[in-house]
Amino acid sequence: MYLHIHCFVFFNFRMEAPGEKTHTCGTICLKYLLFLFNILFWLAGGAVLAVGVWTLVVKSDYISLLNSSFYSASAYILIAAGVVVIVTGIIGCCATLKEMKSLLIVYLSLLLCIFLLELIAGVLAFITYQELDEELRQNLKVTMQQKYQQPGEESVTQAVDKLQQEFKCCGSHNYSDWTDSVWIQTNDQLVPDSCCKTPTDLCGLRDHPSNIYRVEGGCIVKLEEFLLSQLYILGAVGIGIAFLQLVGMMFTCCLYRNLEEDPY
Known part of the structure; x- marks a missing residue:
């Protein structure tokens, strides 16, 4: 009984001071929860940005083996998404600390837009991967046979050598593919x-x-496995951020409603 009364008093207690806003402890708790969420969201944006840079810098050698721009485009999309998430997190922090209801609406709209874009990007990534996989099977053998060690194709030569050494393979489908190579x-x-x-x-x-x-x-099997693992990384990052966004939208709606109801 005592605990029930204590909790009731705690969540309905109002701190009042002349010239200051007065809020229930429920609203104050929501403010801190939303602020904590924005910190996590900001860190998530940094993680997305880091994955994008890592994909572009560390694994960029294989881009020259793909006729499609899907791989490099996905890296740039990750970098852009990371920047947008970081900026959105900053807006959320400002809106929360300053209790600006108009900025909270802007923040909520940004969260919703990013969430919808993630859903669209996920569907497109799955469809594009199927097309990329088919294109890879059709073109990798020709690329290796016609461009390896040829003038002006240094990036392809470097990518093929790295592919065969890193994945411990030889040729597109098997080592006999090299029989028809221009260089061989x-x-x-x-x-x-x-x-x-x-x-x-x-x-x-x-x-x-x-x-x-x-x-x-x-090497075709090894490269397919690599591209699929990259897709899994993108998917895992996207799902994690999407979950955070749902939590953030819930907190934002609750805080906005409480600010509407709280007397000033």
């Missing part, structure tokens, strides 16, 4: 040196299983 036909090697388990100069003269990688499905 003008050299004595059977495969590039990057196909070797222990890369050394001219190690590609031998295509014995003890010397080169013979992964089932070749």
Whole structure:
């Protein structure tokens, strides 16, 4: 009984001072919860920004192997989304601390817009991945055969070598894809040196299983797995931020209603 009375008094207690706004403790608690949410939202924006930069900088070598701009575009979208989330979080903090109802409406609208854009982006990403996967299967072999070690195609050569070494594979579908390579036909090697388990100069003269990688499905399977893992990362980040946004919209609506009801 005592605890019930104590809680009732606590949540309905009003701190009054001449010339100051008076709020119930419920409104004050909402303000701090929304402020805490904005801190988390701001950190989430930083995480999205970091993932976008990491995707663009660390894994950008493979962009030259894709005719589609999906990979680089997704990285730029992540960077832009991170900046928007950070700015939205700052607006939310200002609206919460200064109790500006008009700014709260702007903040709520931004949260809703970002949430809807995330849903649209998720659907488009899934559809685009299916198209990218088919395009990858059709074009990777031709790209490796016609552009590897050719003048002006240094980025492709670097990407192919990194792909074969990092994923421990050789050729698009298997090592025999290199037989029709423009570069191989003008050299004595059977495969590039990057196909070797222990890369050394001219190690590609031998295509014995003890010397080169013979992964089932070749590099195409490995690259597909990599792109799919990137999609999972984007999806996980998006779901996490979407959940935060739903919580933030709920807190914002409650705070706005309480500010409307609280006497000044």
